Amino acid sequence: MAPPAEVGQTLVEASGLRKSYGKTAALRGVSFAVGAGEVFGLLGPNGAGKTTTLRILATLIRPDAGGAQVAGYDVAASPLAVRAHLGIVNGGMGLYERLTGREILTFFARFYGLEGDELAERIAWVDETLGIGPALDRQVREMSSGMIQKVIVARAIIHKPQVLLLDEATRGLDVFARRALLDFVGNYREQGKAVVYSTHVLPEAEEVCDRVGFLHEGRMLFIGTIDEAIERYDTDSLERAFIAAAKEVRA
Amino acid sequence: MKAAWWVALKEIVSTWRDRRTIRNVLLLPLLLMPLFMYGPTAFLGKMEESSKASVQKVGVCDLPPQLTKLLEKYRLEPVEVADAPRAVSEEQVDAALCRQGDKYVIYSEEAAKPIKVGFVVAKVRQALDAYEQRLVAARLRQAGLSDEVLHPFVVKEEDLSPKQAKSAGVLGGMTPYFLMLFIMMGAMTVVIDATAGEKEKGTLEVLLAAPVSHLQIAAGKLLAGLVYAIMTSVSGLVGILLGAYYTAKFTKGSEMAQIGGSINLGPAGLGYLLVTALLYAAMITALLLAVGLYARSYKEAQTYISPLYMVLILPMLVLMFAADYLQNALWLYAVPVFNVYLAIDQVIKGQVQPLAQLVCWATTALAVLLTLYWAARNFSSESVLFRN
Numbered sequence: 229m230a231p232p233a234e235v236g237q238t239l240v241e242a243s244g245l246r247k248s249y250g251k252t253a254a255l256r257g258v259s260f261a262v263g264a265g266e267v268f269g270l271l272g273p274n275g276a277g278k279t280t281t282l283r284i285l286a287t288l289i290r291p292d293a294g295g296a297q298v299a300g301y302d303v304a305a306s307p308l309a310v311r312a313h314l315g316i317v318n319g320g321m322g323l324y325e326r327l328t329g330r331e332i333l334t335f336f337a338r339f340y341g342l343e344g345d346e347l348a349e350r351i352a353w354v355d356e357t358l359g360i361g362p363a364l365d366r367q368v369r370e371m372s373s374g375m376i377q378k379v380i381v382a383r384a385i386i387h388k389p390q391v392l393l394l395d396e397a398t399r400g401l402d403v404f405a406r407r408a409l410l411d412f413v414g415n416y417r418e419q420g421k422a423v424v425y426s427t428h429v430l431p432e433a434e435e436v437c438d439r440v441g442f443l444h445e446g447r448m449l450f451i452g453t454i455d456e457a458i459e460r461y462d463t464d465s466l467e468r469a470f471i472a473a474a475k476e477v478r479a
Numbered sequence: 480m481k482a483a484w485w486v487a488l489k490e491i492v493s494t495w496r497d498r499r500t501i502r503n504v505l506l507l508p509l510l511l512m513p514l515f516m517y518g519p520t521a522f523l524g525k526m527e528e529s530s531k532a533s534v535q536k537v538g539v540c541d542l543p544p545q546l547t548k549l550l551e552k553y554r555l556e557p558v559e560v561a562d563a564p565r566a567v568s569e570e571q572v573d574a575a576l577c578r579q580g581d582k583y584v585i586y587s588e589e590a591a592k593p594i595k596v597g598f599v600v601a602k603v604r605q606a607l608d609a610y611e612q613r614l615v616a617a618r619l620r621q622a623g624l625s626d627e628v629l630h631p632f633v634v635k636e637e638d639l640s641p642k643q644a645k646s647a648g649v650l651g652g653m654t655p656y657f658l659m660l661f662i663m664m665g666a667m668t669v670v671i672d673a674t675a676g677e678k679e680k681g682t683l684e685v686l687l688a689a690p691v692s693h694l695q696i697a698a699g700k701l702l703a704g705l706v707y708a709i710m711t712s713v714s715g716l717v718g719i720l721l722g723a724y725y726t727a728k729f730t731k732g733s734e735m736a737q738i739g740g741s742i743n744l745g746p747a748g749l750g751y752l753l754v755t756a757l758l759y760a761a762m763i764t765a766l767l768l769a770v771g772l773y774a775r776s777y778k779e780a781q782t783y784i785s786p787l788y789m790v791l792i793l794p795m796l797v798l799m800f801a802a803d804y805l806q807n808a809l810w811l812y813a814v815p816v817f818n819v820y821l822a823i824d825q826v827i828k829g830q831v832q833p834l835a836q837l838v839c840w841a842t843t844a845l846a847v848l849l850t851l852y853w854a855a856r857n858f859s860s861e862s863v864l865f866r867n
Contacts, residue, residue: 286688289861312690322680324489326496335489339482339689367496383685 239422244294269437315384319399340387486699508715513722530598538575643829665711674771675780704764765850
């Protein structure tokens with residue numbers, strides 16, 4: 229595990245990311261940076277390029293042009309080092325149905341070199357942080373959706389990654405599970421970690437993000453704090469600011 | 480390669496906890512193989528015995544009294560009929576025998592009822608043969624000739640095949656086919672869930688985002704597929720052997736008991752069989768891994784794998800009938816799938832050619848490396864993983 233990053237230190241840096249699927253351009257030169265102790269909201273409607281951006285950061289796909297660094301490692305040159313320093317949660321994500329919460333956490337933790345007492349301590353830590361409780365020793369097919377979501381997040385942070393990527397992470401969650409996740413994101417920031425929070429639900433971003441980026445049709449239209457966005461587009465909410473930004477580009 | 484082992488362990492445990500899989504893959508072959516393979520044999524044996532013991536009605540017209548008596552001797556009940564074809568079609572009799580000048584005609588519906596009527600027709604033929612022999616012997620005597628005129632020499636056949644080949648019987652002929660089939664079934668159980676199943680449930684993306692090389696992930700899944708392929712084939716083979724044992728026991732002394740056959744492999748034969756089966760299982764698992772990754776769902780994977788299944792079965796079906804002619808074609812031991820069938824066939828029949836076995840192992844090992852490389856590449860290929 230890497231030593232804690234200093235607040236403000238850049239942990240995620242994307243520059244000029246371009247990506248096309250056949251003739252469809254998903255990203256047209258996307259750049260942004262996220263520092264330690266910061267929650268950065270990657271905001272945009274479905275098809276804006278959010279998932280593509282996160283997949284590039286997670287080394288699952290390669291950009292056609294541009295590059296990115298995570299925790300100081302280049303995603304193209306050092307994919308294993310990048311993966312060792314990030315955790316990922318997305319809304320469509322599932323778990324292994326016939327394994328217990330503890331078995332799933334153990335399975336993933338081992339990839340990060342956690343074993344024996346250290347592994348047991350880490351499982352106790354995620355249990356305490358997220359309140360997993362009985363789900364630890366229950367098979368996934370016997371868990372409620374809220375429990376499943378907790379195990380998914382626990383799996384993503386079991387190695388205390390410096391960077392956490394959340395892609396539409398509250399999709400399908402009930403009000404309690406959603407609240408717990410948003411509270412967790414706030415706490416994780418306090419530990420000096422960087423969080424990239426991708427969503428199309430802008431009120432959610434308003435609540436949890438320090439800075440936001442408006443991603444629309446593969447272009448980054450704006451980067452700044454929520455207040456700056458509201459001021460820049462002369463509106464009273466983040467949602468209206470986003471719509472104004474999109475209209476401005478079209479015009 | 481620790482990570483590969485963890486991936487394998489996860490797949491093995493996860494599959495083991497799926498009761499349906501265990502039932503379908505491990506228990507059904509064990510229970511059904513004896514029934515499938517030996518049930519019909521045992522049934523036919525019983526039918527034959529009961530047919531021999533009971534008396535069936537046979538229509539007769541214009542038969543000499545000597546022949547009618549012979550029919551009775553072969554446990555048939557001659558019934559005089561005026562219209563033999565009609566008597567047969569109306570099922571008044573199982574078959575009919577009529578004399579038309581110097582010709583004897585057997586009427587039956589053998590094609591429609593091959594087993595029931597077949598046994599009766601066989602009895603009628605036996606009676607006719609016996610009658611013919613009597614006539615010939617009488618005529619020879621009248622001409623002052625002995626029976627030896629018709630049999631100037633004696634024919635004796637001696638089969639010099641190895642003892643194992645002689646005793647293998649139907650069991651030996653079917654074992655390579657079933658062994659290869661079970662390997663495929665076992666591998667499929669794990670592989671579809673480990674590729675398309677993971678994609679569908681959204682777990683593959685997380686696994687690929689862990690700090691493990693995709694080659695290790697592919698190797699781990701391959702190992703798990705291998706374990707189930709071997710378990711399934713062992714279960715199936717035990718089922719076949721159990722079936723053979725009990726059929727031989729229950730039909731002891733009858734002709735049917737000899738059809739089943741038996742397999743006696745020494746330590747060397749077992750060694751040859753194990754290496755070949757393991758290499759084949761690894762090749763099939765890697766191939767299924769590579770193909771399964773293209774699918775976006777469990778259902779889609781089945782549609783990809785079914786044609787592949789047919790392609791793999793075709794050589795086995797061809798060789799089931801043509802292996803005798805191709806056993807010595809060394810080049811065929813370099814052709815995947817064909818080579819495995821022929822190599823196993825050699826071992827079962829006790830006719831091992833070490834060079835042919837080596838060629839088979841070398842080419843199958845090469846095929847394993849190539850298919851594993853293809854699978855590992857697919858685990859890193861965004862066009863395969865995120866195909867829409």
